[in-house]
Amino acid sequence: MKKDQIMQIKDVVAFLLNKFLRITTLLVGLSFLSFLLIKCSPIDPVQAYIGADMMNVGPEQRAQIAEYWGLNKPLSEQFLLWVSAVLHGDWGTSMIFRRPVLEVIGERFLASLALMGTAWVLSGIVGFGLGVWAGMKQGTWVDSLIRWYSYTLASTPTFWLGLLFLIVFAVWLNWFPVGMGVPAGVLTQDVTFSDRLEHLILPMLTLSVLGVANVALHTRAKLLDVLASDYILFARARGENGMTLFWRHGLRNVALPAITLQFASFSELFGGAVLAEQVFSYPGLGQTIVEAGLRGDVPLLLGIVIFSAVFVFSGNLLADISYRVIDPRIREGATV
DSSP: OOHHHHHHHHHHHHHHHHHHHHHHHHHHHHHHHHHHHHHTSSOOHHHHHHGGGGGGOOHHHHHHHHHHTTTTSOHHHHHHHHHHHHHTTOOOBOTTTOSBHHHHHHHHHHHHHHHHHHHHHHHHHHHHHHHHHHHHTTTSHHHHHHHHHHHHHHTSOHHHHHHHHIIIIIIISOOSOSSSSSOTTOOGGGOOHHHHHHHHHHHHHHHHHHHHHHHHHHHHHHHHHHHTSHHHHHHHHTTOOHHHHIIIIIHHHHHHHHHHHHHHTHHHHHHHHHHHHHHHTOOSHHHHHHHHHHTTOHHHHHHHHHHHHHHHHHHHHHHHHHHHHHOHHHHTTOOO
């Protein structure tokens, strides 16, 4: 085996080991902090579990419920028991749905994945295209319009835009359903793909329209830096201009930061999905975590927190990997 190949293998092993240590440290700290915050919450899990029947439940029954869910044990013992169970693959049972936590998360995440995935792809493509267009048309009305659009949306709350879309397209124009993920009163086996797609459009547009702004502004700024570089001036002197100049010399330099920003936006995407799902009553992971928090479902809430942390970390990891794949200078260990 050549020396270069050995060095590449060592770099990959060091890279993976570093990422493993980071995610392990993150999950341990996040688990402890989340558990502590949940226990300090004013919401009583037993009372939230009982719900409207609280007047018919006596102290003995409340004690039995607390004992059943392990809520009568000291805080440290509860945390250690939960960690031990998670390490053995048991994430507990949801107090709301009376089902295993992983089963609930898997079911709700599929709905959120359809929403976040389509919004993520659409916002990345449109944002990158608008950023390139604005950069190539610097100083024109096109550039001013795209910048005005991006700055306006960058400061727009997700829930406000969702309510606006809901009022205009669902209430006034009646083009789309008001909310939910499927038509009301229809059996699961009778729901068609077009029904799901129709309920997905408005929350997907809400997330994608807002996600366009950051990608467009960042891509425009990076492209302007590239166009002002010496090698671009040399290319212009050789007669290259317009899109030919961009494809040959600007695309890779602009695409790398855009890819990194897009993958790093997983946290914003997840946070926006929580608000969008609440506005449109979309049955995804975002709506589930709000319901779990309000009703004191500790196992489900902790499970979603850990899952969302892994989801966001995966976005950053994919960004690092894509950088190494696209840019040979990083693969070869060169200074960028």
